[in-house]
Amino acid sequence: MNEKNMLMRNLAAISFSLLDLHLYLNTHPNDVNAIMLFNQYKQKYMVLSAEYERTYGPLTAMNGASDNTWKWIKDPWPWEYDATVGVR
Amino acid sequence: MWTYDKRLQYPIKIAKCNPQLAKIIITQYGGADGELGASLRYLSQRYTMPYAEVKGTLTDIGTEECAPARYK
Numbered sequence: 377m378n379e380k381n382m383l384m385r386n387l388a389a390i391s392f393s394l395l396d397l398h399l400y401l402n403t404h405p406n407d408v409n410a411i412m413l414f415n416q417y418k419q420k421y422m423v424l425s426a427e428y429e430r431t432y433g434p435l436t437a438m439n440g441a442s443d444n445t446w447k448w449i450k451d452p453w454p455w456e457y458d459a460t461v462g463v464r
Numbered sequence: 465m466w467t468y469d470k471r472l473q474y475p476i477k478i479a480k481c482n483p484q485l486a487k488i489i490i491t492q493y494g495g496a497d498g499e500l501g502a503s504l505r506y507l508s509q510r511y512t513m514p515y516a517e518v519k520g521t522l523t524d525i526g527t528e529e530c531a532p533a534r535y536k
Contacts (some may be wrong), residue, residue, distance in 0.1 A: 384475050392473065402521045430526070435469050454470060460477040 378461070383428045387435075390421050466527065473531060503529035 378383070397414045404410060425435055433447050434440040440448030452458035494500050506526030513519045 381475065387471065388474055399521065399524060402517050402524065431521070433470075435471055436467065438467075440501060448470075449534075454472045460475070 380428075380432055381461075383424065383432075383458055385427060387421070390417055390424065393422050394421060468495045468531075503527075 394417045397410055397417065401407065401414065402411055426459065429435055429439055429442075433450055434442070437448050440446055465471050492498050503526050506522045506529065508527065510522035513522055
């Protein structure tokens with residue numbers, strides 16, 4: 377697996393944890409342990425997504441306008457074959 | 465109300481073409497009990513849901529059910 381896909385795999389794992397904690401917290405809003413975990417994973421996500429975006433382009437349209445060009449519309453899109461090179 | 469990330473929830477690589485499997489999978493997206501229908505049901509139900517935590521959760525899971533149909 378190349379570095380891009382390794383990063384992407386880690387981002388996917390962290391976001392999945394965040395999503396699960398998010399849904400859990402909807403019905404358990406005062407669980408301090410879950411809140412702590414959520415903030416921990418959020419911190420990891422911020423670090424890793426920034427690292428990914430520096431090298432491989434924006435993950436959200438909000439971050440699409442770095443250094444004077446609009447990078448959002450650059451290929452490949454996630455469903456395209458070129459985006460899957462190195463994915464197992 | 466929606467934004468999206470330019471990545472898949474789980475990165476996949478389709479190794480070979482399999483029309484029979486594709487036929488089954490497509491019913492899970494668009495069929496009678498598929499994700500598209502589920503998504504629209506959750507997102508409609510939230511308008512009359514009186515409980516805050518469920519109102520939020522219906523929006524969250526209605527959004528989630530929507531994602532596979534768009535991306536895969």
